[in-house]
Amino acid sequence: MSGAPEPGYDPYAFEPFAVTVDLAVFTVRGGALHVLLIRRGQEPFAGAWALPGGFVLPRESAETAARRELAEETGLPQQVVADLHLEQLRTYSEPDRDPRMRVVSVAFTALVPDLPEPAAEGGGDAAQARWLPLGQAPDLAFDHAAILADARVRIRSKLEYTCLATAFCPPEFTLGELLAVYETVWDTVLDRPNFRRKVLTTPGFVEAVPGAARLTGGRGKPAALYRAGPATALHPPLLRPEGPTR
């Protein structure tokens, strides 16, 4: 931004750029990683699935726009959207990525717990918003398939060296649920006792909830409940096995 082409640079001299945001919002559901997609109602790519997102308004930052669009386009509860931890993935700026005009898009990722019956069919703008498993994701509009692939790579590696996995869990969760998050996202199997030790000995990763224990699916010993701790980084990291996936 430092060197304007001309001293009296005219904002309208060039073909204008539009700036948009796109969101890759993930959740873990039934042993599979899901992403929140919407069905496009208009051209281009009418009828195709796409990542939620939209134009940044003149007085918004990209992050503000991301929250607004997420609330408008998907049926996610206001509280969820407001508290959401949004992380910039990267910005996509290839000249022809949108057939209409020059569009530069700032992509974000976010992780949410498995919501009771989420997003889908929210009122208003939410023409159609659905959680779809990554395995059977349809073709996506624009370059959204590439964005989604980048986002997936990012969150897989983020689980290694941050405490972000708790974002996939409800406010109170068992270590079994947390383990399932890792196994689902990494598509691997971890040793339960070792995982448990690693999580509990990392200061600030999780903290025990004073209240009583809870039963999981019914069977088995009731598990203790934990909350996400104050830590954000994971030092040393929790490395994923590099062997065969699952």
Add this chain to the structure above:
Amino acid sequence: MSGAPEPGYDPYAFEPFAVTVDLAVFTVRGGALHVLLIRRGQEPFAGAWALPGGFVLPRESAETAARRELAEETGLPQQVVADLHLEQLRTYSEPDRDPRMRVVSVAFTALVPDLPEPAAEGGGDAAQARWLPLGQAPDLAFDHAAILADARVRIRSKLEYTCLATAFCPPEFTLGELLAVYETVWDTVLDRPNFRRKVLTTPGFVEAVPGAARLTGGRGKPAALYRAGPATALHPPLLRPEGPTR
């Protein structure tokens, strides 16, 4: 980008956004981390130091624009700019970050070896480009101080789990030079024998150069020469000590 406000969205309906790039280019010089800055020749912030960068042209991607601006504004050799490994840091989009108009900026980081007598005073556009040590960096224009701080955090952690440190070194380098990169960027002291083992036993981090050995500063045993290997990730990571800095 999915949900245009109106079906027949008019590209000129809104106040246009300008899209720029900013570059945080680092090098290691004389035991200190340096960043490449330019002196602004025009308002706003005329006379202030700033990160190199500028407007993205209508048919450019952000990365293409970054290379072009870097070549134009600094005296960096064409070959260096062409081969440079550019990495997106993040995009800065606060509404008032530029007093002139709405400017969204895509920030990049890059690492280069200590060039003989670098950038400074290159011909043409390069009004004034200089390497300045991070310790005594002046106030920067716009929000560039924040961008620079973010970039510094990023490269410090990147050294832990990638092989990027070799980008600070010339094509052929000694392990002592590589060690100095880590010690400088992390502002810490590492155990030389252990560092050596770690680097050499990580497959693809560095590879020996068949030719003979070279003397370093004059004194001491001549060191063997190495090249950067094909690996990009560092598994397991090379963790920086968390103790007191240096």
Add this chain to the structure above:
DNA sequence: CCAAAAGTGTTGACAATACACCCATGA
């Protein structure tokens, strides 16, 4: 009683540290 899931204990392989020591060179 059995299956299933939570949770504890123990062991061995391996990796990282700390540090002693030798080598080759310039002055």
Add this chain to the structure above:
DNA sequence: TCATGGGTGTATTGTCAACACTTTTGG
């Protein structure tokens, strides 16, 4: 011959993976 930086060896320490085993629930 001494200071300096390159390079090797080794003991200790700590961490992690593997796996046997106990505990507590539902059916």
